[in-house]
Amino acid sequence: MTEESGAIDTPPEQSARDARIHRRLDLAVALFFLVLGLIVLQQVWTELPLMRMRQVGPGMLPFGVGCILVAMSSMLVWQNLRGEAPAGDPSIPTLLEGSRVVAVVVMLVAAIGLAPVLGTLVTLGLFIFLELRMVERRSPLLSVATAVLITLFIYITFEALLGVALPAGVLGLR
Amino acid sequence: METLSLLGDGFIIALSWENLVWVIFGTIMGTLVGALPGLGPTAGMAVLLPFAFTLNPTSALIMLGGIYYGAMYGGTITSVLLNIPGESDSIWTALEGHKLAQKGRGGAVLIIAAVMSFAAGTASLVLLVALAPQLARWALSFGPAEQFGVLLIGLAMISGLSSKQPVRGWMMLAFGLGIGMVGLDIVTGTPRFTFGVDRLLDGLDFLPVTVGMFGVAEVLANVERNMRVTADTSLGFRDMLPTREEWRKSRFPALRGTLIGFFIGIIPGSGTTMAATASYAVEQRVSRRPEEFGNGAIEGVAGPESANNAATSGAMVPILSLGVPSSPATAVLFGAMLMQGLRPGPLLFQTNPTVIWGFLASMYVGNVILLILNTLFIPAFTKMTVKAVPILNAFVLVLCFVGVYAFRNSLFDVGVMLTFGVIGYLLNKLSYPTMPLILGIVLGDVAELTLRQSLIISRGDPMIFFSSPIAATLMTVAILVIVLPFVARLRRRFAAVKPTPKPNPTANQDV
Numbered sequence: 001m002t003e004e005s006g007a008i009d010t011p012p013e014q015s016a017r018d019a020r021i022h023r024r025l026d027l028a029v030a031l032f033f034l035v036l037g038l039i040v041l042q043q044v045w046t047e048l049p050l051m052r053m054r055q056v057g058p059g060m061l062p063f064g065v066g067c068i069l070v071a072m073s074s075m076l077v078w079q080n081l082r083g084e085a086p087a088g089d090p091s092i093p094t095l096l097e098g099s100r101v102v103a104v105v106v107m108l109v110a111a112i113g114l115a116p117v118l119g120t121l122v123t124l125g126l127f128i129f130l131e132l133r134m135v136e137r138r139s140p141l142l143s144v145a146t147a148v149l150i151t152l153f154i155y156i157t158f159e160a161l162l163g164v165a166l167p168a169g170v171l172g173l174r
Numbered sequence: 175m176e177t178l179s180l181l182g183d184g185f186i187i188a189l190s191w192e193n194l195v196w197v198i199f200g201t202i203m204g205t206l207v208g209a210l211p212g213l214g215p216t217a218g219m220a221v222l223l224p225f226a227f228t229l230n231p232t233s234a235l236i237m238l239g240g241i242y243y244g245a246m247y248g249g250t251i252t253s254v255l256l257n258i259p260g261e262s263d264s265i266w267t268a269l270e271g272h273k274l275a276q277k278g279r280g281g282a283v284l285i286i287a288a289v290m291s292f293a294a295g296t297a298s299l300v301l302l303v304a305l306a307p308q309l310a311r312w313a314l315s316f317g318p319a320e321q322f323g324v325l326l327i328g329l330a331m332i333s334g335l336s337s338k339q340p341v342r343g344w345m346m347l348a349f350g351l352g353i354g355m356v357g358l359d360i361v362t363g364t365p366r367f368t369f370g371v372d373r374l375l376d377g378l379d380f381l382p383v384t385v386g387m388f389g390v391a392e393v394l395a396n397v398e399r400n401m402r403v404t405a406d407t408s409l410g411f412r413d414m415l416p417t418r419e420e421w422r423k424s425r426f427p428a429l430r431g432t433l434i435g436f437f438i439g440i441i442p443g444s445g446t447t448m449a450a451t452a453s454y455a456v457e458q459r460v461s462r463r464p465e466e467f468g469n470g471a472i473e474g475v476a477g478p479e480s481a482n483n484a485a486t487s488g489a490m491v492p493i494l495s496l497g498v499p500s501s502p503a504t505a506v507l508f509g510a511m512l513m514q515g516l517r518p519g520p521l522l523f524q525t526n527p528t529v530i531w532g533f534l535a536s537m538y539v540g541n542v543i544l545l546i547l548n549t550l551f552i553p554a555f556t557k558m559t560v561k562a563v564p565i566l567n568a569f570v571l572v573l574c575f576v577g578v579y580a581f582r583n584s585l586f587d588v589g590v591m592l593t594f595g596v597i598g599y600l601l602n603k604l605s606y607p608t609m610p611l612i613l614g615i616v617l618g619d620v621a622e623l624t625l626r627q628s629l630i631i632s633r634g635d636p637m638i639f640f641s642s643p644i645a646a647t648l649m650t651v652a653i654l655v656i657v658l659p660f661v662a663r664l665r666r667r668f669a670a671v672k673p674t675p676k677p678n679p680t681a682n683q684d685v
Binding site: 024025026031033036037040043047048051052054055056057058060062063065068069073074075076077093097098100101105108109111112115116121124127128131133135136138140146147150154158160164165166167 | 606620630
């Protein structure tokens with residue numbers, strides 16, 4: 001069996017809140033794609049000719065892509081403004097669930113920034129420890145042991161066997 | 175005869191010690207990936223894509239293929255024993271198989287599932303080997319206009335079928351095509367959507383985008399769910415050997431499942447879940463004891479398990495013979511082929527026969543290995559799965575990080591991977607299908623090339639797409655596939671808002 005942190009029986013007020021947030025998020029994404037489509041069409045208009053020397057130019061397919069994006073996202077915006085429920089599961093992550101995802105993304109961004117400073121293996125070892133300890137709430141022993149073993153696995157596989165030069169840190173550590 | 179001779183050569187390649195190692199590695203990884211909740215075959219293939227890049231084309235395809243069809247077997251173990259479908263195509267197995275496991279028949283169900291999967295996998299490979307080269311030979315006569323027609327059908331079917339709302343599918347396809355267009359134009363060399371950033375002149379590579387969309391996005395969803403396996407994993411095989419009655423009941427469902435799975439697998443956008451679901455529905459309908467379904471019917475395991483295995487072979491037909499991937503996993507395989515310098519499609523059988531026949535033969539070998547793994551090592555796989563879950567997220571993320579970095583020694587690529595991981599996670603949450611997006615990225619270049627070649631040949635006349643009977647048929651089918659989902663939706667909407675008859679003002683007087 002699996003246990004998941006989310007509530008199993010969602011109370012009606014939470015369902016209504018989830019549906020409202022879901023609709024707003026859906027509208028935001030549709031608007032994002034509408035703007036993206038307009039940017040694509042603006043690029044075609046200013047930089048990418050549809051025809052060049054009586055042949056199809058580099059702007060032809062981008063023009064089609066821009067038109068599809070604008071048309072489809074406009075339909076979604078219209079549906080949303082008319083109050084139609086967006087497709088899919090309207091369950092919105094709780095604050096705790098959302099914060100776990102944000103924490104992992106922030107840690108990965110930090111790992112990209114820290115790899116050339118601390119060295120890739122040191123950084124990834126730290127990442128594994130923090131992810132297991134802080135996000136997944138595993139025991140300190142399991143977190144340290146897993147961090148060491150996975151880092152060792154990465155070193156053996158990528159550095160020793162495949163010869164990949166992972167970025168070294170300022171102290172020369174990988 | 176020629177096909178058999180080529181397949182024989184393929185077996186010599188597949189059975190070389192080096193390729194045998196990669197078949198075994200791929201099938202073990204596939205079984206684990208299929209068994210682990212929250213990590214499907216597509217994510218598994220995407221995560222191991224950087225590894226594939228370090229191998230020769232044959233070994234790379236053999237390994238990725240092993241993961242793909244191995245995952246179909248792996249999903250059975252946790253579905254039956256723990257009631258955790260590793261993938262959506264295992265839900266029927268979980269529904270029926272776990273009920274049987276609770277009655278002490280878990281071991282027997284797994285043996286039946288493994289044997290029927292093996293039979294379906296092997297039989298569908300015979301169909302694949304018979305069909306794909308013939309289709310490829312026919313497709314060799316295609317010019318750019320016909321090729322564009324085939325691609326358009328594939329893209330349209332996947333965009334229309336991959337979501338309940340075709341609008342979302344088409345939006346994702348356009349987004350994918352847009353991502354694929356970043357960089358230099360393939361014909362004129364004009365920079366497109368680079369916004370003055372030199373790094374973007376090479377374009378956004380398929381690998382970091384795919385690893386992000388499938389690997390990182392899946393892990394972020396798992397992190398959100400915070401899944402913990404707490405089941406008792408003592409297997410309790412009271413009777414490992416299936417009874418004669420269980421074998422008898424499973425034969426015809428497996429046969430029907432094989433045929434249903436193979437032919438559904440060929441259809442772009444259908445996937446293994448649709449194959450398993452169709453097989454389950456058929457078995458329920460033809461059964462003399464439909465009341466057993468939902469309470470532990472062995473037919474409900476044998477049929478869908480055979481169907482999802484056969485569907486993996488069916489899905490290989492369009493990619494190998496026409497160059498059109500029909501599922502997310504085959505889209506990753508398609509991208510891997512491109513990365514290895516291969517051009518998936520009808521020419522593959524002529525230009526790279528050793529690669530393609532070695533790959534096809536390795537699928538037979540892989541099925542035998544999977545039968546051994548899934549009958550003799552079931553307890554070991556179950557224990558490994560349960561032990562792996564707590565460290566899975568961290569491990570997969572680190573593997574994605576280092577794998578993508580190793581591809582071009584670039585932390586920029588790792589950043590691209592993370593960006594698309596977040597985008598993929600959000601799109602999944604809002605039910606935007608990711609399949610058309612990834613297909614837009616991998617097929618965008620080919621579709622644009624064939625479109626522009628056609629128009630160059632015709633000096634800009636679009637009627638070239640209707641100039642030959644084949645091209646005209648393909649384009650007509652493509653247009654119908656594009657238009658019909660929208661028409662059907664509009665009809666449903668009009669039917670829903672049809673005005674109800676006004677109440678009769680005199681009605682009250684009668685009461």
